[in-house]
Amino acid sequence: MSRIVYLNGEYLPEADAHVSIFDRGFLFADAVYEVTSVLGGKLIAFDGHAVRLQRSVDELGMNYKVDMDELLDIHRQLVERNSLEEGMIYLQLTRGNPGDRDFVYPAQDTTPTLVLFTQTANLLNNPKINTGMKVITVEDQRWARRDIKTTQLLFPSMAKMMAKAAGVDDAWMFEDGAITEGSSNNAYIVKDGKIITRHLGNEILHGITRAAVLKFAKSAQMEVEERAFTVEEAKNADEAFITSASTFVMPVVEVDGQALGDGKPGSVAARLREIYLDESLKQAI
Incomplete structure (x- = not known):
């Protein structure tokens, strides 16, 4: 039909x-x-x-x-x-x-x-929840007003294809050595239990899922720091994850070929996904 x-x-x-x-x-x-x-x-x-x-x-x-x-x-x-x-x-x-x-x-x-x-789409049981995603980093070549959700998505599409050519799941974009965001998602790392994600500005989309996840993380007494983090910090993180409307909270286990932690989805991402889905389903209309 x-x-x-x-x-x-x-x-x-x-x-x-x-x-x-x-x-x-x-x-x-x-x-x-x-x-x-x-x-x-x-x-x-x-x-x-x-x-x-x-x-x-x-x-x-x-x-x-x-x-x-x-x-x-x-x-x-x-x-x-x-x-x-x-x-x-x-x-x-x-x-x-x-x-x-x-x-x-x-x-x-x-x-x-x-x-x-x-x-x-299979949103709840995406197999990447169990295996985690692998990402590469690419230079961010988008226009300067990424906070406006426009359909100007040519470079993010190119970044997706770069990731596909590299045999990984996605690309994280960087500017002046610092990660901005993923090709279609917000990016996070976890170090010593602290959740780190780029602060809001014109450089990134003001994610709806991002806002909810950070609110739930703070309510759960998790430490959150909103600041730019470097590519090197990402490679040396204990764990990482992305958020978006279609992936909710999705773990990242590898950056530029370097495994994070033990190379498996981390506990912080798993807990945040659980909280996000529980709270979002309560509020669904």
């Missing part, structure tokens, strides 16, 4: 959903996006994603006001129409179709393009 997707107010079979070639999302990556996880047919951290969407829209000066109730209804409709139990809902908002190609932003009354679709 074909997926049912949402496009500008309509629910359509995916084969019937079409966007203009003049849409600025296609021509300029003039678009923002969010990905919300679904577990047991319920949305995880929906409010956080909606709030961040509005922030991205505001930072780019797009003509769109997030209606929380309307957006929640669209998400729930897609879950129901696609019988989605476990997976993700992808949302993309573009500045719209001005009718031609021009670097200058179109008139403010240009209608934005809003697209949402579902993806099924």
Whole structure:
């Protein structure tokens, strides 16, 4: 059965959903996006994603006001129409179709393009939970406003392919010798029991999962330090992990070919994943 997707107010079979070639999302990556996880047919951290969407829209000066109730209804409709139990809902908002190609932003009354679709995925039982991920480090060559969740994802895609060519799972990007984040996730190391992750700024995405995990870690009396850490620190960490909407908390066991700790998923990551899932499922809507 074909997926049912949402496009500008309509629910359509995916084969019937079409966007203009003049849409600025296609021509300029003039678009923002969010990905919300679904577990047991319920949305995880929906409010956080909606709030961040509005922030991205505001930072780019797009003509769109997030209606929380309307957006929640669209998400729930897609879950129901696609019988989605476990997976993700992808949302993309573009500045719209001005009718031609021009670097200058179109008139403010240009209608934005809003697209949402579902993806099924094995989120709870990803095999990497037991084996851990291996990563390489690559120089960060993205634009300077990584705090805005735009669809400008060419370099992260290139980083993913560099990791694939190296026979590992992902890439952590670095700038001036310090790790910024993973290609599609926030990065963390653990040293002497302390969780270390880069502080918020324009250099990294302000992860919704990141915020929740750090809050839960502090509530569990875990020590957290938000600062830049170097590639060398990462290689010499006791353990490491990533967070994202689709991986929750996922252990990292190797950086640039160097095993961390005993080369197995660490206890801090395991505990944080357990806490995160427990609390998030309680709050799922």
